Amino acid sequence: MGDRLQGTTAVVTGASSGIGEAVTRALVAHGATVAALARRRDRLETLAAELGDAVVAIEADVTDDDAVRGAIDRVAADHGGIGVLVNNAGYGAWSPALDADLAEWRRMVEVNLTAVLATSHAALPHLVEAATGPRGVADLVSISSIAGRKVPGPASNVYAATKHGVGAFSEALRVELAERHVRVGLVEPGIVTSEMTTSGAEFAPDARGASEYRALDPAAIADAVVYMVSRPRGVAVHEMLVRPTEQER
Ligand SMILES: NC(=O)c1ccc[n+]([C@@H]2O[C@H](COP(=O)([O-])OP(=O)(O)OC[C@H]3O[C@@H](n4cnc5c(N)ncnc54)[C@H](OP(=O)(O)O)[C@@H]3O)[C@@H](O)[C@H]2O)c1
Numbered sequence: 001m002g003d004r005l006q007g008t009t010a011v012v013t014g015a016s017s018g019i020g021e022a023v024t025r026a027l028v029a030h031g032a033t034v035a036a037l038a039r040r041r042d043r044l045e046t047l048a049a050e051l052g053d054a055v056v057a058i059e060a061d062v063t064d065d066d067a068v069r070g071a072i073d074r075v076a077a078d079h080g081g082i083g084v085l086v087n088n089a090g091y092g093a094w095s096p097a098l099d100a101d102l103a104e105w106r107r108m109v110e111v112n113l114t115a116v117l118a119t120s121h122a123a124l125p126h127l128v129e130a131a132t133g134p135r136g137v138a139d140l141v142s143i144s145s146i147a148g149r150k151v152p153g154p155a156s157n158v159y160a161a162t163k164h165g166v167g168a169f170s171e172a173l174r175v176e177l178a179e180r181h182v183r184v185g186l187v188e189p190g191i192v193t194s195e196m197t198t199s200g201a202e203f204a205p206d207a208r209g210a211s212e213y214r215a216l217d218p219a220a221i222a223d224a225v226v227y228m229v230s231r232p233r234g235v236a237v238h239e240m241l242v243r244p245t246e247q248e249r
Contacts, residue, residue: 004230006031008135009079011072013062013119014089016043018194019143022218023086026226028054032084035075037062062089062115069122082126083135084229087116087142087166092196094155094205105158112162116142117169124182131181137233140173141185141225142166146241148188152205152249174238183236185228190243191215216244 010027014020015036021043024034028051036044037058044057056075060067076082091111093104120140127138147156148163167186174184191197191205193215224240231237 002029002230003031005084008032008083008130009035009075009081010084010086010229011035011037011075011082011119011123012086012088013037013115015047016040018196019189019192019218019221020086020088021047022222023088023225024055025051026219026222027084027086027229030226030230033079035071035079035082037068037071038089062119063110065118065122068115068119072119072122072126076126081130081133082123082138083130083133084139085120085123085127085141086225087119087140089115090143090196092159092205094159096155097157100157108158108162112159113165113169116166120169120173124177127182128177128180135233137181137183139183139185139229140170140177141187141228142170143221143225144170144186144188146188146190146243146249148186149241170238174236178236181233183228183231183238185237186239187221187224187228188239188241189216189221190241190247192218192221194218214244214246216242 010032012020012024012034015024016038024036027034033054035056035058037060039061041059048055048057058071060071091108131138144166145163147160148167151160170184170186197205224242228237
């Protein structure tokens, strides 16, 4: 499809399904080698078998700091650096606060926010190094949500809090890393068809009205990521909110 990312190694977290799988496919289609990280090894291996040498399957839990750092350092050593990080792994447990399970709140904070911090922390030295290479720029993209811009409604309480946190962290990193030519971007999807929204959870976004319109295919979010990371080195697209056309809120 293109070779704009030829010679670039990317790490994509949560690559075993939904948006992360689509981002992996799209980055490979544009020439990148992708280290696809998630817990479900069988899913990653199926993807790697389909896409060939351009995908390296890495079984890891993003909440395990040592595993993530080890994986990132190994990818950088084996593939001559890391030029793109996509923080995509996420978890949504929608429940009214009065009924909520505190362990679920904690899990959302750990997967959606703390793991983004830990993965970014591990990858940043490699991104800074890659920005001095032939592409002249490196990219850190996080998949946030409309819920990272505004609280979309009841039952999105802690999910929205984690995504707002990702937004604040991204903006702070953007300011710090601008001079180092590391672009920091945020993609904010509306409702996308994935395991997260078709899980049948009582308060999941699909139950709040996705049936009223057509949810996005994960490939639409992958398009946005590819657009961000394939701009010329002097152009930084920092934020993209992508909704289904008919989604009003
Ligand atoms: N779907 C939507 O409508 C929507 C809207 C806005 C934003 N988002 C965001 O988009 C991102 C991707 O979600 P999705 O919709 O594609 O849902 P999904 O199909 O459920 O994918 C979630 C991915 O995260 C991975 N993951 C979860 N916990 C993990 C952990 N502890 N360690 C490693 N990987 C973990 C899962 O892999 P394993 O289970 O194999 O580990 C899976 O690959 C999330 O950040 C989500 O918040 C989604």
